[in-house]
Amino acid sequence: MAQHPGEGAGRRIGGDVVLETLAAAGARAVVGLPGQHALGLFDALRRSPLRYLGARVENNAGFMADGLARAGGRVAPLLLSTGPGALTALPALQEAAASSIPVLAISAQVPLAGLGGGRHGYLHELPRQSDSFQGVVKHVYTVRSAAQIAPAIVQAWSVADSAPKGPVLVEIPQDILLQNVEGVVAPIGGADVRQAVSGRDPQPLAVEIHAAAQELVAAERPVILAGGGVVRSGAQEELRRVAEQLDAPVVTTIGGKAALPWDHELSARCWIEDIATTEFLENADVLLIVGSGVGELSSNYHTFRPAGRVLQIEADLGKIGANHPCRGIHGDARLALAGIADELAALGVHSTPERRESARSAIRELLATVEQRLDGQDLATERALLAGLRAAVPPETPVFWDMTVLAYWAWSAWDASASDFHSGQGAGGLGYGLPAAIGAAFAGAGPTLAVSGDGGALYGIAELATLAQESLPVTWLIVDDGGYGILREYMEGEFGAATATELARPDFVALAEAFGVAAEKTTVADAPEAVRRALESGQPRVVVLPAVLRMFEPTHLHRR
Known part of the structure; x- marks a missing residue:
C-alpha cells in the first residue's frame, strides 16, 4: 500500500x-x-511502501503467505490479531x-499489563x-517494549529463513504497537x-562427506531418493552431477518432484505410492536420501524397508535416522551434494556405458511395471484428464493442489520438471489450493492454477472476494464430486460403506459470478481446454468439473 497523506500520516508508532x-x-x-489489537500495524501500513494482500479468513491468510513465500523466494510476513484471529491461522x-x-507471523497481543494474567478480561485474551x-x-518471540520490536523481528526472520526453514511467531502487545516511538x-x-x-544453512562436516562418498563409490546398485530439501536449497544441478x-x-x-527433469535418463520419477517403486528403493545396496525425512507418504505409508546401507542428507537434525538407521549427514542439501560431487571427482569416479545402461534398464522395468498395474485398473478417465491438463497448462505455470483425488494422482503422475509444483500434503489440511495460488500470483508469479475438490473449495470460498478485489490471474479448477471423495473411497474400501462424506454444496459457477469472477462448468473431456483458456485470459477464472474420480489401487496394502 503506497504512502499517502491523511490523518496520522506524520505519526511514528510501534506498528x-x-x-x-x-x-x-x-x-x-x-x-x-x-483486528482490534492489531490496528497499530494496519494504521502503519498507510505509511509503508509494503504492498498489502488482505484475506477474509486468517487460515486462508496463512496459506496466502505460504504461496507468497514459495513464489517470492523469501520470508513472507503474516499480520494477525489476537486470540481467535491468531489461532485460526494455526x-x-x-x-x-x-x-x-518461511512464514513470519506477527500477532498482536492484549495490552502489556494483561500478558499472562488472564485477569483483565480483555477481548480475545488468552492467558x-x-x-x-x-x-x-520454530520459535515464539514475545515483545515487551518498543525497543525490542526490531531485534525480535530480525531474529525471527533469520530463524524462519535458516534451514530447515519454517514459520516463526512474534507477538506484540496492543499498547506497544500504538506507542509513539519518536x-x-x-x-x-x-x-x-x-x-x-x-538465513544460515548448516554446513556438513568434511569427514561425513568423505565417508559418504567412499560408500557410494563401493556401491553396485546405488539409488538416490530426492526430497523437497533438494528443491528448496536449489540443489538440482548438484543432484544431477552426483547422479550422473x-x-x-x-x-x-x-x-x-522438480529435483530432476522427468526426461533425464536417470529419472525414475515419483510413483512412491506404488509397491514397485518401494521395492526399487529397497533393492539399492546404498540408498542416498537427500532432503527428506522419509515420512508417511515418502515411505509408502511406512511399508518401506531398506535392505542396504542408507545415507541421509538432511538439514533438520531431528529427522536424521528418525525412521531408518542410517549414516547421517547434517547439512544443507546443496552444500552436501556439492561436497560429494567434488569428492567423487577427486576419486576419479565417472559414468561408464555399462553402469548407465544398467541404470536405464532398471528404470525402464520399474516404469513399465507401474504402467502395467495402472492398465489393469480401468483408470483411463483419470489418466486422460491428468495428461490433458498437463499438456494444457504451460510448463512454467505454478500449480497449487488441495487435498483432493486429482491431487493424489498429481503427486505421482504430474511432470513438475519445468513448473512450480505445490501441494498441501505436508500437514494435509483442506483449503490450501486457492489462497496459496492467490499469494503466489500476488508475488508476481503470473498466471497460476489452483486445484480443489468441492469439499476443500468450501474452506477457501471466501477468498473469491480477495481474488476479485485484487483481480489476480488465478484459475481455480474445482472438481465437484459431491463430497469428500478420497475419504469416501477409503471408507468404502475399508468398511464397505462411507459415512459423513456426502455434502450439500452451492452452484459454484453462480457463486463465483456473484463475486464478480467469470466461471464455467465443463466436462472431463473439455476440462483441459477450459483451463487453458482460463489461464490465457490473465484474469480470475473458476472452472467447475462435475466428476467422480477414482484413485489407483493403494498397493502398499498388499505387501508381504
Whole structure:
C-alpha cells in the first residue's frame, strides 16, 4: 500500500517499526487480516511502501503467505490479531512447518499489563496465547517494549529463513504497537538489517562427506531418493552431477518432484505410492536420501524397508535416522551434494556405458511395471484428464493442489520438471489450493492454477472476494464430486460403506459470478481446454468439473 497523506500520516508508532524492519529485511509485501489489537500495524501500513494482500479468513491468510513465500523466494510476513484471529491461522502455519516454508507471523497481543494474567478480561485474551503456537512454529518471540520490536523481528526472520526453514511467531502487545516511538526507536533501515537476517544453512562436516562418498563409490546398485530439501536449497544441478557420476537412478518424493527433469535418463520419477517403486528403493545396496525425512507418504505409508546401507542428507537434525538407521549427514542439501560431487571427482569416479545402461534398464522395468498395474485398473478417465491438463497448462505455470483425488494422482503422475509444483500434503489440511495460488500470483508469479475438490473449495470460498478485489490471474479448477471423495473411497474400501462424506454444496459457477469472477462448468473431456483458456485470459477464472474420480489401487496394502 503506497504512502499517502491523511490523518496520522506524520505519526511514528510501534506498528511503523514493525513494517520498517520487515521492509529493511527484504519484504516487499505482507498478508493479513486486521483486528482490534492489531490496528497499530494496519494504521502503519498507510505509511509503508509494503504492498498489502488482505484475506477474509486468517487460515486462508496463512496459506496466502505460504504461496507468497514459495513464489517470492523469501520470508513472507503474516499480520494477525489476537486470540481467535491468531489461532485460526494455526493449520496454515502447521502446513508451513511441515513443508519448510518461511512464514513470519506477527500477532498482536492484549495490552502489556494483561500478558499472562488472564485477569483483565480483555477481548480475545488468552492467558498464554504463545503456548498454542509452541508445537507448530520454530520459535515464539514475545515483545515487551518498543525497543525490542526490531531485534525480535530480525531474529525471527533469520530463524524462519535458516534451514530447515519454517514459520516463526512474534507477538506484540496492543499498547506497544500504538506507542509513539519518536525519539525512542531510531528509523530502521540499512544493509546491516539485511546482513543480520541472512538465513544460515548448516554446513556438513568434511569427514561425513568423505565417508559418504567412499560408500557410494563401493556401491553396485546405488539409488538416490530426492526430497523437497533438494528443491528448496536449489540443489538440482548438484543432484544431477552426483547422479550422473554414479549412474544412479533418482526417485523423487512429492516435494522433490522438480529435483530432476522427468526426461533425464536417470529419472525414475515419483510413483512412491506404488509397491514397485518401494521395492526399487529397497533393492539399492546404498540408498542416498537427500532432503527428506522419509515420512508417511515418502515411505509408502511406512511399508518401506531398506535392505542396504542408507545415507541421509538432511538439514533438520531431528529427522536424521528418525525412521531408518542410517549414516547421517547434517547439512544443507546443496552444500552436501556439492561436497560429494567434488569428492567423487577427486576419486576419479565417472559414468561408464555399462553402469548407465544398467541404470536405464532398471528404470525402464520399474516404469513399465507401474504402467502395467495402472492398465489393469480401468483408470483411463483419470489418466486422460491428468495428461490433458498437463499438456494444457504451460510448463512454467505454478500449480497449487488441495487435498483432493486429482491431487493424489498429481503427486505421482504430474511432470513438475519445468513448473512450480505445490501441494498441501505436508500437514494435509483442506483449503490450501486457492489462497496459496492467490499469494503466489500476488508475488508476481503470473498466471497460476489452483486445484480443489468441492469439499476443500468450501474452506477457501471466501477468498473469491480477495481474488476479485485484487483481480489476480488465478484459475481455480474445482472438481465437484459431491463430497469428500478420497475419504469416501477409503471408507468404502475399508468398511464397505462411507459415512459423513456426502455434502450439500452451492452452484459454484453462480457463486463465483456473484463475486464478480467469470466461471464455467465443463466436462472431463473439455476440462483441459477450459483451463487453458482460463489461464490465457490473465484474469480470475473458476472452472467447475462435475466428476467422480477414482484413485489407483493403494498397493502398499498388499505387501508381504
